[in-house]
Amino acid sequence: MSDQKNADGRRPGGAAFFVAALLAALGCLLLWQGLSIPDKGGYAGIGSGDLPIFIAICLWLLAAAHVWKGMREGSHRLPRQEPLPVLFIVGGLAMQLILLKPLGFSIASGLLFACTAAAFGKRRIHISLPIGIGFALVVYGVFDRLLQLNLPAGVLENLIFGG
Amino acid sequence: MKHTLLGVALAAALAVPAVANDYMIMAPAAPGGGWDGTARAMQEVMQAEGISASVQVQNVPGAGGTVGLAQFASTTSGDASQLIVGGYVMVGAILTNESPVSLADVTPIARLTGEAVGIAVSAASPIQNINELVEMMKADPGSVSWAGGSAGGVDHITVGLLAKAAGIDPTKINYVAFSGGGEALAAILGNQVTVGISGVGEFLPQVEAGTMRMLAVSTAEKWPGTDAPTLMESGYDVNVQNWRMVAAAPGLSDEQKAAVAADIEKLVNSAGWKAMLESKGWANTYLAGADFDAQLAKEIEATTAVLKDIGLVK
Amino acid sequence: MTTFDFLLQGLGTALDPMILLYALIGVTLGTAVGVLPGIGPALTVALLLPVTYGLDPAGSLIMFAGIYYGGMYGGSTTSILLNTPGESASIVTALEGNQMARAGRGGPALATAAIGSFVAGLLATLALAFLAPHIVKLALVFGPREYFALMVLAFVTVSAAFGDSTMKGLTSLFVGLALAVVGIDGLTGQARLSFGVPQLLDGIEVTTLAVAMFAVGEALFVAAQGAGGQEKVHAIKGSVAMTRADWARSWKPWLRGTAIGFPIGAMPAGGADIASFLSYGTEKRMTRHPEEFGHGAIEGVAGPEAANNAAAAGTLVPLLTLGLPTTATAAIMLAGFQQFGLQPGPLLFATAPQLVWGLIASLLIANFMLLVLNLPLIRLWVKLLTIPRPWLYAGILLFATLGTIGVNPSPVELSMLMVFGLMGYFMRLHGYPIAPVVVGLILGPMAEQQLRRALSISQGDWTTLVSTPLSAGLLLVALLALVVPAFLRWRGKGAVLAQIAGDED
Numbered sequence: 001m002s003d004q005k006n007a008d009g010r011r012p013g014g015a016a017f018f019v020a021a022l023l024a025a026l027g028c029l030l031l032w033q034g035l036s037i038p039d040k041g042g043y044a045g046i047g048s049g050d051l052p053i054f055i056a057i058c059l060w061l062l063a064a065a066h067v068w069k070g071m072r073e074g075s076h077r078l079p080r081q082e083p084l085p086v087l088f089i090v091g092g093l094a095m096q097l098i099l100l101k102p103l104g105f106s107i108a109s110g111l112l113f114a115c116t117a118a119a120f121g122k123r124r125i126h127i128s129l130p131i132g133i134g135f136a137l138v139v140y141g142v143f144d145r146l147l148q149l150n151l152p153a154g155v156l157e158n159l160i161f162g163g
Numbered sequence: 164m165k166h167t168l169l170g171v172a173l174a175a176a177l178a179v180p181a182v183a184n185d186y187m188i189m190a191p192a193a194p195g196g197g198w199d200g201t202a203r204a205m206q207e208v209m210q211a212e213g214i215s216a217s218v219q220v221q222n223v224p225g226a227g228g229t230v231g232l233a234q235f236a237s238t239t240s241g242d243a244s245q246l247i248v249g250g251y252v253m254v255g256a257i258l259t260n261e262s263p264v265s266l267a268d269v270t271p272i273a274r275l276t277g278e279a280v281g282i283a284v285s286a287a288s289p290i291q292n293i294n295e296l297v298e299m300m301k302a303d304p305g306s307v308s309w310a311g312g313s314a315g316g317v318d319h320i321t322v323g324l325l326a327k328a329a330g331i332d333p334t335k336i337n338y339v340a341f342s343g344g345g346e347a348l349a350a351i352l353g354n355q356v357t358v359g360i361s362g363v364g365e366f367l368p369q370v371e372a373g374t375m376r377m378l379a380v381s382t383a384e385k386w387p388g389t390d391a392p393t394l395m396e397s398g399y400d401v402n403v404q405n406w407r408m409v410a411a412a413p414g415l416s417d418e419q420k421a422a423v424a425a426d427i428e429k430l431v432n433s434a435g436w437k438a439m440l441e442s443k444g445w446a447n448t449y450l451a452g453a454d455f456d457a458q459l460a461k462e463i464e465a466t467t468a469v470l471k472d473i474g475l476v477k
Numbered sequence: 478m479t480t481f482d483f484l485l486q487g488l489g490t491a492l493d494p495m496i497l498l499y500a501l502i503g504v505t506l507g508t509a510v511g512v513l514p515g516i517g518p519a520l521t522v523a524l525l526l527p528v529t530y531g532l533d534p535a536g537s538l539i540m541f542a543g544i545y546y547g548g549m550y551g552g553s554t555t556s557i558l559l560n561t562p563g564e565s566a567s568i569v570t571a572l573e574g575n576q577m578a579r580a581g582r583g584g585p586a587l588a589t590a591a592i593g594s595f596v597a598g599l600l601a602t603l604a605l606a607f608l609a610p611h612i613v614k615l616a617l618v619f620g621p622r623e624y625f626a627l628m629v630l631a632f633v634t635v636s637a638a639f640g641d642s643t644m645k646g647l648t649s650l651f652v653g654l655a656l657a658v659v660g661i662d663g664l665t666g667q668a669r670l671s672f673g674v675p676q677l678l679d680g681i682e683v684t685t686l687a688v689a690m691f692a693v694g695e696a697l698f699v700a701a702q703g704a705g706g707q708e709k710v711h712a713i714k715g716s717v718a719m720t721r722a723d724w725a726r727s728w729k730p731w732l733r734g735t736a737i738g739f740p741i742g743a744m745p746a747g748g749a750d751i752a753s754f755l756s757y758g759t760e761k762r763m764t765r766h767p768e769e770f771g772h773g774a775i776e777g778v779a780g781p782e783a784a785n786n787a788a789a790a791g792t793l794v795p796l797l798t799l800g801l802p803t804t805a806t807a808a809i810m811l812a813g814f815q816q817f818g819l820q821p822g823p824l825l826f827a828t829a830p831q832l833v834w835g836l837i838a839s840l841l842i843a844n845f846m847l848l849v850l851n852l853p854l855i856r857l858w859v860k861l862l863t864i865p866r867p868w869l870y871a872g873i874l875l876f877a878t879l880g881t882i883g884v885n886p887s888p889v890e891l892s893m894l895m896v897f898g899l900m901g902y903f904m905r906l907h908g909y910p911i912a913p914v915v916v917g918l919i920l921g922p923m924a925e926q927q928l929r930r931a932l933s934i935s936q937g938d939w940t941t942l943v944s945t946p947l948s949a950g951l952l953l954v955a956l957l958a959l960v961v962p963a964f965l966r967w968r969g970k971g972a973v974l975a976q977i978a979g980d981e982d
Binding site: 026029037045046048051056059082088096149151163 | 527693906907
């Protein structure tokens with residue numbers, strides 16, 4: 001395996017075990033689902049449940065490979081990650097998801113826009129939020145009104161573009 | 164007309180964003196099949212006849228339409244601009260898939276068309292008529308592979324009924340499900356399967372072009388456009404018609420429901436719709452209101468019995 | 478009247494200045510919408526189709542052709558510059574194209590994509606004109622077992638996108654396959670891994686996964702590096718135009734991509750994505766610069782871009798000759814054709830030659846217009862990278878979610894966007910390749926269904942898989958592609974392989 005050139009350190013040893021655990025868990029889930037499906041293979045001899053079982057076995061093999069590799073290679077250092085920007089973006093997406101229906105496309109997407117900008121260092125929300133909402137309104141106008149793509153409308157959209 | 168106006172006024176009063184006249188029709192099937200065709204025909208005629216300013220079609224394929232139905236029922240409640248095309252296939256699929264969502268979870272508006280199910284082979288096939296096919300099935304049911312739509316759909320049910328009527332164990336049929344009409348057609352044309360079963364309308368252009376041969380149709384009477392015998396004429400007691408309907412979103416007010424029904428009635432009575440049915444080879448079997456609701460209940464009951472009979476539903 | 482006369486006549490009407498203007502408007506609109514990250518060609522065509530209503534038939538036909546080719550082409554721009562493919566067919570374009578863009582070679586990458594698309598569009602449209610009835614016969618030879626063999630070949634090809642660790646590549650692929658199991662099994666109607674959630678019965682949407690893992694994952698990854706640790710992305714380094722060496726390395730991939738893309742696009746169960754995977758794998762095996770793959774090899778852009786455009790033209794073969802729409806885009810086009818009174822079907826070429834040749838002439842003109850429009854625009858597109866990052870990524874995320882919201886605004890779908898975005902971030906962080914996940918999601922269900930159909934038809938006899946020369950041949954090629962490099966690596970620890978790869982041409 002050519003993973004030896006790990007001078008920059010891309011993967012800590014713990015990560016291999018963590019991935020292995022995830023893969024094994026995913027494998028268990030697939031196996032459970034595969035086994036609980038009554039075989040309806042008919043003439044093919046392969047039913048709905050067989051592919052999940054096959055994938056589950058492969059996932060376990062991969063989990064075993066990860067464990068083996070983690071033990072052999074030990075830990076590598078990961079480039080420093082800043083948690084705050086990630087939280088900003090995920091928070092922006094979550095807000096858009098929750099506010100899309102009640103507040104409409106433009107405000108929800110404007111918030112996502114401002115959060116993303118904040119994640120990249122533009123923290124002055126009184127500037128980025130109006131820009132985001134304005135931009136989203138233009139997008140709404142073009143796609144919903146002009147091109148008939150169905151986007152959720154809210155107070156702002158109804159106010160500007162009419163009901 | 165009055166209902167429509169009332170509906171529009173009501174919608175405006177409630178500040179519902181979409182104008183009642185705009186429609187989004189869900190075709191719960193892959194592009195190219197019968198429901199997709201129905202949805203797109205509705206779209207074309209409704210726009211051309213000025214019944215609606217803007218109609219969009221959305222395809223959500225899978226499992227006899229239950230994927231689309233479930234999505235429709237869960238996402239459109241109270242929205243009068245949403246329509247879904249469905250039909251007999253969906254009735255069966257809800258049962259075989261043990262779908263948590265049924266036609267009771269939407270608002271059926273009207274039956275629009277009906278079509279015979281056709282049984283056809285590619286022109287290169289040695290099979291000349293339906294009786295030869297049935298003899299082959301009697302000798303070895305597994306050797307006759309059928310290409311058709313979703314498992315448990317009208318095509319599958321028809322094959323099951325034919326087997327039963329011919330004295331063959333219906334659970335022994337070798338039915339190969341394809342998700343869209345297009346892919347099944349390609350498999351038949353390419354001689355990948357023994358025989359194909361699908362809506363007559365999908366086979367007729369091929370029969371006309373001489374690439375396919377129609378062996379039989381499933382309705383009680385001969386189908387216009389083909390001289391293939393009915394299954395009854397050939398000695399098998401099978402009478403299936405694949406009807407297609409349109410339903411609206413769940414949770415509509417009576418006014419909203421009436422407005423949608425009025426638009427659909429306008430569609431059905433338009434010259435454009437008649438011309439469209441003619442060109443597609445569909446029969447007008449329009450049925451709405453209480454009559455349709457009663458008929459639907461009867462069909463659901465009958466289908467449940469049939470599916471149990473042929474072993475598709477426990 | 479011969480085929481050629483019909484085509485000349487069609488080109489004659491299409492050369493009217495007004496018609497040319499319509500073509501220009503069509504390609505401009507198509508490119509403008511198609512270029513937005515997260516909005517693929519199917520959505521572009523669906524959105525813009527109504528624009529063509531109300532024009533006279535010739536005008537609306539040509540504008541439609543422009544929109545179609547413009548939308549097909551537009552997706553590659555954001556894949557290359559921003560690593561945000563809006564649909565499955567430009568995923569492999571992003572692999573090498575984005576590496577090129579990071580090294581300041583975005584200009585040549587866009588140019589090879591544009592010219593490759595033009596060459597492929599031209600050749601494939603001509604092939605459509607002259608060979609359609611023959612190609613479709615060939616396409617019908619493909620039944621379930623041949624499709625299965627083709628999928629196996631595609632799976633082997635995917636290993637070209639594994640990056641430098643086979644274990645990590647396989648892990649990505651199997652995660653994709655596991656995700657592919659979610660939803661209703663097409664053959665029996667059995668729900669799998671959907672846990673009673675109706676939205677999951679539909680399975681996981683490829684576009685959602687692709688947009689989430691690429692666009693959202695990329696934004697998260699870049700943001701998490703903070704202001705300090707960022708590698709500097711050069712907008713332009715060296716020439717914006719293709720150099721002599723670029724041309725020399727591009728023209729063969731264009732032709733090979735066309736040769737792969739057109740027939741695969743013509744198959745009822747083929748498609749532009751599979752064509753682009755196969756083309757990428759082929760280029761990686763045939764290149765004289767294997768060390769550059771994964772770090773910005775121009776062949777890896779030229780080939781797949783030609784292949785997906787040729788496949789787009791190939792899709793028209795079953796549509797026009799059989800009336801079979803084989804992709805979402807094709808189904809929308811079918812609706813478009815019907816407004817021109819064109820009823821695709823087996824007799825179309827015989828009953829409505831003027832319309833067919835008008836369409837083909839329109840496609841040729843639109844293809845040409847696309848090149849005229851886009852080559853000068855490359856300079857402008859590359860400037861996208863000079864937009865300050867906060868605004869650039871904020872815009873990307875807005876458009877990435879726009880595509881999902883417009884198609885299916887359910888909370889489940891948007892949650893998936895978020896979860897898969899995080900997954901994409903963690904995979905990037907730990908060096909797992911992204912593309913195989915999406916590829917697994919696309920190929921998994923196809924391979925499974927075709928295998929089960931083939932076995933059902935043969936009543937469980939596995940030898941059916943090698944019972945035709947075509948399926949046996951495809952499986953043999955797949956086996957050789959898998960075994961030979963492994964054998965050579967074992968023998969010479971890679972040195973021999975590099976040399977062989979360098980020698981063959």
